[in-house]
Amino acid sequence: MAIYRESSEAIRNLYDGERVHRDAYLSTEIFALEMERLFARRWLYAGHMSQVPQAGDFITLEIAGTTLLMIRQADGGVQIMANRCAHKGAMLRCQASGHVDRAIQCPYHAWSYRLDGSLLAVPLREGYQGSHLATSEAAGGLTRFQTAVYRDFVFVCLDPNAAGLTAQVPAELLGCLDAMADRSPLGRLEVAGPCLRNVIECNWKIYLENINDTVHANVTHESSALSAEAVWQRTQSAAPSALKKPMAIEQLLPFSSGSDFMEKMGGRVWAGGHSILGIHASLHSDYSSVPGYEQAMIAAWGEPRAKQILAWSPQNALIYPSIAFKSAPQTLRVIRPLGVSRTLVEIWAFRALGAPDILLERTQTYNRIVFSPMSIVAHDDVQVFESIQRGLAGAGNEWVSLHRGQAGTRAADGSRAESESMATVGGTDERLMRNQYRAWLEALVMSDTASVESASAASASAASASAASASGASASGASASTKGIPAKRDSGDAPLVSSAGVTKS
């Protein structure tokens, strides 16, 4: 029975500004609406240009139930299209990646398509005489979706009417992508090998809330942090001389940081569900410096910008609803909902070209010991997420509490002050999660087919970063020097990046 599809009010009742009703996590109807009204209308992560270096190179992916091909074009651009033959729907390619010369041919009846998805040839053409093939959808070839490239990160939006990437994603979040790319003295990143993939039996929003959850760290991960500490202390006392802290120890010990540190990390939220956690510090702040790297960065970017990039290591930047990334390590997680209680997390690592290998080694080490299906740190997260999914289904309390940190966000008249487009919060504030539900509600209650457009980002350049206008690194290269995070990050509500917006090519 469709309760929610027919009633915006029923959907509104799922979130009251402080609490989320369990149906948000349990209802298959809500999940279907999320796919249609949120995931299909938002700019989502597709891949990276370095995965398809040559014209004709492709990767396959699946987003919100749609199987896609991302193909490098002859002109150097990239296009994302449905991986679904215009004839009868066969998938054109099923492997994760590959290459086609000039045209892609269907394995079923040999219809073939140009790299841009347009129909090239249909065999036995004379048989179509007198038919309406030429005016049917089949003649249009593969369905092409909006594709945008920012600093070689490739995004896709399934909604042809949605506003461009830069209209949906605040400039400050794109600035965080700049900060990752600019960790390379050459300003370029490259995907480092296949990604880790973890399937978790929980609703995707449970994972997403946790991206901004600092309070759980020293509770959930106590056993990992304390075991690392115990082993490291024994190792040190057995050693005749002082040992250098191994990379894994450097990465594991901060998980026991107290709530005071977590609160001071600070965070910032934007309308549209986006956020940055760790604007002042993070668990990554104290990684040791790399000899020679700072000089290379100064030579490449000049001292002020180099220092800015090196000092910037947020815990998580979140492009709602599904991209969570860091800067150092160069890690990007993609949250791909598979079902109402099944979520795939992809964990990607990037090599900063021209930077010492140790940066990549750090990234791979961190991803492995914190995010891998075999990670003892991830184990304790995953078991909690899966237990939440079971716990919520039970009788009794039907609500998830997100009350924390409400005091600072009430306006003088007692009304909620969560309507502003950007706000700075403490690192343990659950507004970091409430902000996600505000955007969630906005997306789901839209009953018409109008595109989702975040109020805040509209102030940035509203120009669409469509396939035609986004030409990879060149589009952003020009803006790299003017964007990014100002050194003065502790100044109250000052924006993280200049509001100049994103320069268009």
Added chain:
Amino acid sequence: MSTNTTAAEHERQRERALALVITEAALLDAARWQAWLALFAPDARYWVPLTSDQTDPVLQQSLAYEDPLLLSIRVERMSHPRAWSLFPAPRAVHVLQAPIYLGLDPASGLYQVDTAFGYTEVRGQREIQLSGRMRHRIRLGPIDAQIVLKRIDLINADAALPSIYLPL
């Protein structure tokens, strides 16, 4: 006479290498973590690559790549009272195919054993099945035998995997 001694010596090495592989699986299945850890040499690596042809464990990603320090942390946590994902305690069984003894690798001085295996892990009502091939590289001292490398190639290492709570 000396030929016989050599043949007997080879047979003895083969037996010791094979015994180590079987003992290791038995210790894992018995959850005897400290005894399991003690089988690894100080320079050992425990490696579960993401791709079967992977040669670089450092700059390419793996499901696991652990030295004795990280393995010790893993084992240390097994007895931590608040290692939440160990309640209920996961249990596992390895089913080994007859291990294949590949003899001494002269370059490394290590003895080589390759073993196809099936692995079942349960935790509460949850059960996962994995299988693949494990490769042991073994150092045989006068008395003790040590694992220098245990590389596990899962047949579905490139799949999206659920949590694997215990060492394979």
